[in-house]
Amino acid sequence: MYVKTGIVAPEFNFWVGLVMDKFYDGLENKKFIGNKCSKCGKVFLPPRKICGDCFAKAEEFLDLPETGVVKNFTLANYNVNERKARKLKEPINVGLVQIDGADTAMLTKILNINPDEIKEGMRVKVVWADKIKGHPKDIKGFEPIGGE
């Protein structure tokens, strides 16, 4: 047990499991790895073990590109951390981005754009973090593709 800034937290780690481990492996190589439902062909990113609709395993893994479209977005004025909701000094653009070839969208930041200019359907590409660690935070966010 350790104590920091007024909270007590038990320290432990757990493995993310076979499916997300492949996703994390992909991030280590700056790649998106999704998977596909064996029945309906739906492509999940982040990948997932079971397709709820078909009740079938998604066993085929596939590489997906670094580009996609913005499906939804919000300008967040708060960050919720392990103690409470705190007001951000600088609001951040949070969005759902659907990578080309995937059928589900993933949460990410939308970067390098004025919040008023973000539009649903806008094409974006990934911005990788400077230091890659094989972790979801390797995805720094997504930025608009020029000319769109």
Next chain:
Amino acid sequence: MEKVGIVGYYQVKPDLDAMMSPPDMIFTAVRGALDSAGLKRKDLTTVIGCTNDYYDGKTISNAYKVDAGGAYMKDESKVEFDGAHAALYGVFRILSGNHKLAMIYGYSMPSCFPYETARILELDPTFDRTISLLNSYTAGGMQMRAYMKKFNVSIEDIAKVAVNSIKNAAKNPSALPEAQLSNISVGDVLESEILSSPLRKLMYPILCDGTAAIILAPEKQSLKITDNPVWITGVGSCQDTYYLGERNLSISTSMEIAANKAYKIAGINDPKKEIDVAEIFGHTACEDLILAEAAGLCEQGNGTSLLDGGSALNPSGGTMSGLTPCACGLTRIIEATKQLQGEAEGIQISGAKKAITTGQVGFCAQNNIIYVLEGGGN
């Protein structure tokens, strides 16, 4: 479905910081519900609590609430959020024929835990929780944007829904005092702080301490206890996928499916005409609309029409009258019960005969439950 009667209830007045211990809160509600029905603890055959391990900071959080909940040496179980689901557990027990009297309570004290942080623990730890972008505010913001875009609804219209609820709360003696703003305007809502665009602070409920309890009984037993029971005549629940990136946030398919099941059981053919009162558990003013529409009270995207007529939307103020996690779904049932008994002091909808109440779990109302309640005693 055989009718299940609501024969007693009690709400501990919501408070930002109740200065009561959890056993005090639960005891007050359970004792109050028994007294409201003229019953004794020995009459109870089963007790179902709704609490949450994260909110209480311990696992098996019902274990130390046995005595306060009236469950000592009785059949007892627990549901983890929402109280409306605990009530469903109670309905099952009554309909099994094995129980004559079920106490259902829901409790939490957000003054003692950071609610928004506790919700983070609902998130997928392998992705969403790790990147710290999804929370009640960002989820509510994206849901609201999806709804407004899909149905071309203005932010002013959503603000009107918030104003309607807050003004109703101002007239509701059971509302959180801090939520009672009788002079609130659309402008006030629009100018309130942006939590996560386009979601404003005054479109989001105030979290508060509270406890709600109801007592359920089979039809015959209900009529022995009271001459004015309210009947549960239908119930439906449905679960969507967890992943927001896979869901259409502008509608609630899970509520639509749940409502259709409940209406079929209750014999409701046209909810628009037959439902007088709707007590909806929405996490934002916009979600109230999405859920009311999915429950068939009006056409999709046309929820604001409920402010001009049709089923009364949240006469109690809904969650804008103060939101107590775990108790909220039961509070909606109690508010509708008062309406159907003609005892909704200050907020009575004249001639209310049928009502719906809802409960939910998860981000953007992943899981929904809906009850059809009918008044009229015997």
